[in-house]
Amino acid sequence: MDGILQSLGVIFSFSGLAVLIIGALLGIVIGALPGLGPSIGLSLLIPFTYNLGPELSMLMMISLYTSAEYGGSISAILLSTPGTAAAAATAIDGYAMARKGRANEAISISLTASTVGGVFGGLALLLLAMPLASLALKFGPAGYFAVGVFGLTSVAALSGGSLIKGLVCAAFGLALATIGIDPIAGTPRFTFGLFELYEGVPFLAALIGLFAVSEALVMIENRVAAAPVIKDKVGHVFMSGALWKETWRSMLSGSVIGTLLGILPGVGGNIACWVARDYARARDPHPEEFGKGSANGIAAPEASNNATVGGALVPLLALGVPGSPTTAIMVGALIMHGLHPGPQLFTEAPSLVYAILFGTIIASLVQYAAGSLFLPLMARVMRLPDAVIAVGIMAFAVLGAFAIRNLMFDVYLMLGFGVVGYLMKKLRFPVAPIVLAMVLGYLVESNYRTALVSSQGDYMIFITDPVSLLFLVLSLVSLLTPLWRRLQKRRVRQVDVDETANGTAR
Amino acid sequence: MTINRRTFGTRMAGAALGLALALSSVALPAPAMAAGFPEKSVTLVVWAGAGGALDTYGRKLAELLEKESGWSVKVDNRPGGSGAVGVSQIMTQPADGYNILVFTGTLTFGIAQGLIPFELKDFRMLRAMQSEPSSLAVLSDSQFKTVEDFVKYMKENPSGLKVGGHAPGGFHQYMLYQLMKSGGFESGWIPHDASGKVTLALLGKHIDAAMMTPSTGLAQVKNGEIKLLGVSTDKRSEFLPDTPTFKEQGYDIEGAVWRGIAVKAGTPDDVVNSIQAAVDKVTASADWKKFQTEQFQDSPDWKEEEFTKRAESDLSNQLEFLKANGYAQ
Structure with missing residues (x-):
């Protein structure tokens, strides 16, 4: 009880609120800049946390982490450039909506959904940390493999018109994911002797190239065409009642998916955003709107990537094991203060634990306020002509690719992906399945092989492992539902046709 | 109002630019005079x-x-x-x-x-x-109390336990290899790509034993959920005074x-x-x-x-x- 009061005292002190606000403002900017994600943001913050107490350090880090997850959607919506990997799914509908002149709406949906997701994840952390952590322990390699397969089933939803083109792109993405050091044999594969590729194709370089540079190239090509006049006024941040009614289900499902996938180390927001989008699409009465600027196509992934923050803190607090690369940096900061994360913190430093628990929820609310401050800037971005935006995208793309590892190699790779993405757009191939397959390829492959190593080659492990069985069944359901629906629709249409035919005959 | 907004926007753009410059300046050398x-x-x-x-x-x-x-x-x-x-x-x-x-x-x-x-x-x-160092870790309810128990079981059941740790072909697998040579048994190796995942795999019973640094599962080692059977230091570590070394149990293994x-x-x-x-x-x-x-x-x-x-x-x-x-x- 003392711990709770003390932690609230820290949070609502002047310095507590100050670090939350600074963290949120920094987080939004860092999230919006492509290449600078929450992990780089936190590592830049580490030297400044030496002189703060552990509670304030954690509050600032959580605030930055949360806000960066939202910030990534800003550039995704305005520039088709996902600022963070977890904002990739938002770019599709967010950018489509912005090009229709509804950028303000898109951003207010993203900000609201991010806040809802963050609060949801924070509540789950506060109330259910221990049971959720024991849930995470149920996932063995077979379970992780099945989760990855389940994620891959959403390729169909990302394929746009042609399923075949979608599958070709997914296969390309899976092939790219095999580049790097073999997860089981430990030797480099398909790296052409380049040690820059040992850790695999840097995902952000591919993401920035495929989404952002390709879009800039299209803009440059269309320079003769009249720029679309966007007359959207940006000012209000509140969502209308009708929009709430339209999106609350996606926000909720996104939040649940984000929290659950956030708990699993190595899964997290990069995957949760796609799964959440796919789930929302499957439940949507107008699935054909997805990809053309659907409000739910923004709300679901944005709620999910912020919910992963609370989720990723679950194993950290309950088991002492970080749930994401970003929380691993928080472990580093705690260690600098002479603390080791884990369940013993509840007795060793209760006020710190409660500061993290309440801080996660309050940071989401601070993010909402901070996010609304940035709206006037966004209004200016939208009034810029395409030529300026295209150059801006290229500049941020180069900066972001370099920031990944300070290697020019990544910049060239990113530009290469940009050309590939441009050609794909010309040939009407969807780029999203590549990105999804790259995220999931490593997860699926490494866990598939680890499962078989641990079962000594017995494939039954995928069926006897209850988690694996559950997700494989879910994958089947996810694959078969659209087919079944189409069959049903055809049958209804057939009946209609029959009836019309009978009517004419009569 | 418009002016305010514009000023604000300019400031924000300035802040973003400043941040970018601050990041790029990391690569610039700073003058010193000693x-x-x-x-x-x-x-x-x-x-x-x-x-x-x-x-x-x-x-x-x-x-x-x-x-x-x-x-x-x-x-x-x-x-x-x-x-x-x-x-x-x-x-x-x-x-x-x-x-x-x-x-x-x-x-x-x-x-x-x-x-x-x-x-x-x-x-x-x-x-x-x-x-x-590296250490041989099991859950505290494991049937194994000493390195000897573990080695004996593995001799009778070659590769009968799921043993894993961080990275394929890395330090911890190398220490297991030393133990295999010294104890005369065979074992497979289940690699994990992050040391935190080794703790989770052990706690979730997806592996039976792990070779890991004692600090990997520190919280669980401290509260007794994870038991360290042996540690690869020359003498007992000052941080783990109750954990016997491999050496004192008759296995001549040392490494860090x-x-x-x-x-x-x-x-x-x-x-x-x-x-x-x-x-x-x-x-x-x-x-x-x-x-x-x-x-x-x-x-x-x-x-x-x-x-x-x-x-x-x-x-x-x-x-x-x-x-x-x-x-x-």
């Missing part, structure tokens, strides 16, 4: 990303080199290529001591596997400052993964001596000792000659292990 070495700011090239154990060590070293020796120090994270990116970074700079590599014992594995395209003679290995600093070969002796003197001040400081205790790190403090000898013998032993397990030709 006589002798160093005459300017020194860069610690950490071959891992921010936030891990190596980065924590590098940043503490930087902080104390500034505080105790009056240096101006920058930390430059150069992750990638199993360390090859960081190594190349110092190899492409002049051998003047201004670029110091902060690295781990996986260097010898990287060289043995051909992942790091350099040799030990390309370095001057100045000081090993931290080390952590170290973290230390090196410079490019050809760096002049007087520069090296200045660096060593500065590091001596760091290791003698109370701050450093407190940091080591908090981090559960042993302090080998091997100087150049011993460090180099250690690395050479590690390299030849590991090469044998890697060849025997098909990780290297």
Whole structure:
């Protein structure tokens, strides 16, 4: 009880609120800049946390982490450039909506959904940390493999018109994911002797190239065409009642998916955003709107990537094991203060634990306020002509690719992906399945092989492992539902046709 | 109102630009004025990303080199290529001591596997400052109470247990290999790509035993959920006084993964001596000792000659292990 009061005292002190606000403002900017994600943001913050107490350090880090997850959607919506990997799914509908002149709406949906997701994840952390952590322990390699397969089933939803083109792109993405050091044999594969590729194709370089540079190239090509006049006024941040009614289900499902996938180390927001989008699409009465600027196509992934923050803190607090690369940096900061994360913190430093628990929820609310401050800037971005935006995208793309590892190699790779993405757009191939397959390829492959190593080659492990069985069944359901629906629709249409035919005959 | 907004927007754009500049300035050298070495700011090239154990060590070293020796120090994270990116970074700079590599014992594995395209003679290995042993870990409700129990079971049931740990062909699998040779049994190896996942796999009973650094599952080792049967130190660790070593249980295994600093070969002796003197001040400081205790790190403090000898013998032993397990030709 003392711990709770003390932690609230820290949070609502002047310095507590100050670090939350600074963290949120920094987080939004860092999230919006492509290449600078929450992990780089936190590592830049580490030297400044030496002189703060552990509670304030954690509050600032959580605030930055949360806000960066939202910030990534800003550039995704305005520039088709996902600022963070977890904002990739938002770019599709967010950018489509912005090009229709509804950028303000898109951003207010993203900000609201991010806040809802963050609060949801924070509540789950506060109330259910221990049971959720024991849930995470149920996932063995077979379970992780099945989760990855389940994620891959959403390729169909990302394929746009042609399923075949979608599958070709997914296969390309899976092939790219095999580049790097073999997860089981430990030797480099398909790296052409380049040690820059040992850790695999840097995902952000591919993401920035495929989404952002390709879009800039299209803009440059269309320079003769009249720029679309966007007359959207940006000012209000509140969502209308009708929009709430339209999106609350996606926000909720996104939040649940984000929290659950956030708990699993190595899964997290990069995957949760796609799964959440796919789930929302499957439940949507107008699935054909997805990809053309659907409000739910923004709300679901944005709620999910912020919910992963609370989720990723679950194993950290309950088991002492970080749930994401970003929380691993928080472990580093705690260690600098002479603390080791884990369940013993509840007795060793209760006020710190409660500061993290309440801080996660309050940071989401601070993010909402901070996010609304940035709206006037966004209004200016939208009034810029395409030529300026295209150059801006290229500049941020180069900066972001370099920031990944300070290697020019990544910049060239990113530009290469940009050309590939441009050609794909010309040939009407969807780029999203590549990105999804790259995220999931490593997860699926490494866990598939680890499962078989641990079962000594017995494939039954995928069926006897209850988690694996559950997700494989879910994958089947996810694959078969659209087919079944189409069959049903055809049958209804057939009946209609029959009836019309009978009517004419009569 | 419009003006306000515009001003605000400009400021925000300015802030973003400022941040970008601040980030890019990391690469710019800063002027300094002290006589002798160093005459300017020194860069610690950490071959891992921010936030891990190596980065924590590098940043503490930087902080104390500034505080105790009056240096101006920058930390430059150069992750990638199993360390090859960081190594190349110092190899492409002049051998003047201004670029110091902060690295781990996986260097010898990287060289043995051909992942790091350099040799030990390309370095001057100045000081090993931290080390952590490996340990054989099981859940506390396991039937095994000693290393002997484990070895006996594995002899009767070859590869009968799921044993795993961090990385394929790395330090921990190497220590298991040593145990296999010493105990005369066979075992498979289930690699994990992050040490935290080893703890989760053990707690979730997806593996039966793990080879890991004791600090990997620190919370569980402390509260008794995870039991360490043996640890690969020469004498009992001061951090784990109740955990017997492999040696005292009759298995002649000793090894530790170290973290230390090196410079490019050809760096002049007087520069090296200045660096060593500065590091001596760091290791003698109370701050450093407190940091080591908090981090559960042993302090080998091997100087150049011993460090180099250690690395050479590690390299030849590991090469044998890697060849025997098909990780290297």
